[in-house]
Amino acid sequence: DSGVTQTPKHLITATGQRVTLRCSPRSGDLSVYWYQQSLDQGLQFLIHYYNGEERAKGNILERFSAQQFPDLHSELNLSSLELGDSALYFCASSVVANEQFFGPGTRLTVL
């Protein structure tokens, strides 16, 4: 158990809908990262937050947004969902720029 929690574990929704994924980092970690992993693909970095502020953006679509709250939990919002958005979404946390610890992921299925 990495100490990073993600909810929900599974999410099934329809095209055009909007969903919110939630992540709670390890105690003491100020950084939160979001990744997308499609079937049999590598990890695609989406976005990094540090202590409530956006630090870096990767290949994140404009339909996706994220935020980190004062209690350090983070939410990833996905809107106008398409079939191709079906994937595993991972959250990771770290102390500054050290090794990242990953949550169990949220499996999103868009029908």
Add this chain to the structure above:
Amino acid sequence: EDQVTQSPEALRLQEGESSSLNCSYTVSGLRGLFWYRQDPGKGPEFLFTLYSAGEEKEKERLKATLTKKESFLHITAPKPEDSATYLCAVLDSNYQLIWGAGTKLIIKP
């Protein structure tokens, strides 16, 4: 452009057959290299961090080494439960983490 390349893409070994996975990188100002293990449908699990050439880390049947251009993950006498995808990531001078595509390791009993 900063890049991380892992080879081979996939590796099939018999139980007990030792081998090595490679992670080569071209980054400006390496700040750290990380190895992870990922089981299907699960989040990557942190294994090792290496910071400078010549450094080595060990954990059970795994040993990670680092040179100025690459890192090796040596697996000694592997067991079927070592089957997983092994990911390498490099932290560059801008504190950006660059991920390799991974090596899928299959250990046959």
